[in-house]
Amino acid sequence: MSKATSNNNSVQINQQSPKRPPQGYEGVALTAPVSFGYSKQDDAHSAPWFIGGVLLNLIKQSGLTKDDIDGFAVSSFSLGVDSAISLTQYLDITPRWIEQLPYGGCSGVIAARRAARAIQAGDAEVIACIGGDASGHRSFEMMSSQFSTFTMDASFPYGAGGPNAPFSMITQAYMDKFGAEREDFGRIAVDQRYNANHYPTALFNHKKLSMQQYLDARPIAGPLHLFDCVMPCAGAEGFLMMSTERAKQLQLPYCELVSAGELHNAHSSDDIQLRGGWTEFAPQMFESAGISPDDIDILQSYDDYPVISMLQFEDLGFCEKGGAPEFVRNTDLRFDGSGPQANKLAHNTSGGQLSVGQAGAAAGYMGIVENIRQLTGTALGQQVNKPKYALASGYGMINYDRGLCSGAAIMRAVDDIKDGGRN
């Protein structure tokens, strides 16, 4: 019964006459990448301190004033009694366009999509997109114990607090079905640590990670061991969106949004999550951009666990379903291509959450922010050599047994050095 009914959703998606392709994102610029305030648990500052810190840096970097910012998109798990609107008074800004995006690891991609449309429609001219989270004492425990109706009633009582337990089951099912080994997940973690060793903001910047250390780590849940899991931390990320004209006027280095997509609660009748919503919109996204996955120079996948990066490699079209273990064996994921494999793909060039730390909703902005730096030639020590296309993928809200949000955005460097200020 439920099979028939819930299957309807995915059948509709697959068999409907093709949807009208979304309008393009011409004329929209992403600029002023900011990563701010990363620190370990028990940081005493509140979420507004982190969010305001990003705002201050956005203003400094762009030469704008607070009054010039007329759009405000924000994501945070730790606002508590506050919200996007109370933050306007806290930070004393007067936006004519406002969004609060509670989509965890997909927040940044969704913020960029929403903000792009607002810029195109003229609803706002300069939009600050910010994700930031504090990490007060035991705040992570508090969040996992009260995450949602389903987690409170049906997963937390079993000891499955936070995403470790559902992800250990997903990882185990993936290993059983596709023959992945722990080393395969380790390749992702180890290459990301190499990238983080060159990115000063990463909380694990100073710590090397070898495959042996990865394999010898203490177990956390099922097949997951310490280096498969992100470290919750405090921190914030943000960027500005405006028209390309405005960015040129301000002589800001910028990159463009080319195409993007999102889909939520996709494949809801799958028993366990071995694919995400990307499968449904990625082909259209690449078609709109006029490129294929081979043209992507940098991929920022959402890496709360390595297995989910693998699902993104597959669902975004970098390899076949089930092909990610082989893909990571044959592909050098380092930012500088210094690994031994012939196939190269700069992946999670700042070290991703696995090596930077997972700053709550900021983790959902990290991929976009890092891509802006890379595409404008302003990376902080781990610059990929002249990238043209970069993809930021988002995945968020591990509710009960699976993550509900999937999103992705293709971004492009501006060719003309005068235009983009690149290099």
Added chain:
Amino acid sequence: MGSKKVKRRLTLAARPSLRKHPRPPKARTLMGESFSTANFAGPLVMQHCQECGLINYPSRERCRSCLSDHFRWRATDSSAEIVSCSQIYVSQWEFFKRKVKDAPWPIASVKLADQILFAHLAVDTFSQLDNSEQNAKEKSYLLEAGTKVKVFSQSDTAKKSVLIAVSEDTDISAASQRKAIAVAMGIAE
């Protein structure tokens, strides 16, 4: 004593238990409470939609398929199958923190009437698993996906109904048998 009580109330759900014998998580939403209460009556009681017949889990106030709010709590067949297994080595909750000091805590996601349920896994009831003390500390309790199991509800020490998965051939017809399994696992007394 009085001041202790106040302190516990102020510190909300996520603080470590101050009890000598900590309890499993107690907090539920109203629907979670309804599920818990409905299950005091029988081995497994689930929400059945009166419009389309779908069994819904986790419990909710609208049917996930037809969006009707016309539900009835009804006894439900306990047959299920394993989707994936895991064992927890690290937990944030004091009750499980103490459990995993001795051995990782086994849980499973199972499919029952096309719904996905999380359940405590009663590993002792599975003859194919190595339940020696040695294994309890070092190896995993992996059941293959598709393994047939039975699922029943049992009131835990927090006085909330939780689900327990046992092997297909385990006799769970009597309340005393079900309780004995939960007691052996240390989640009921």
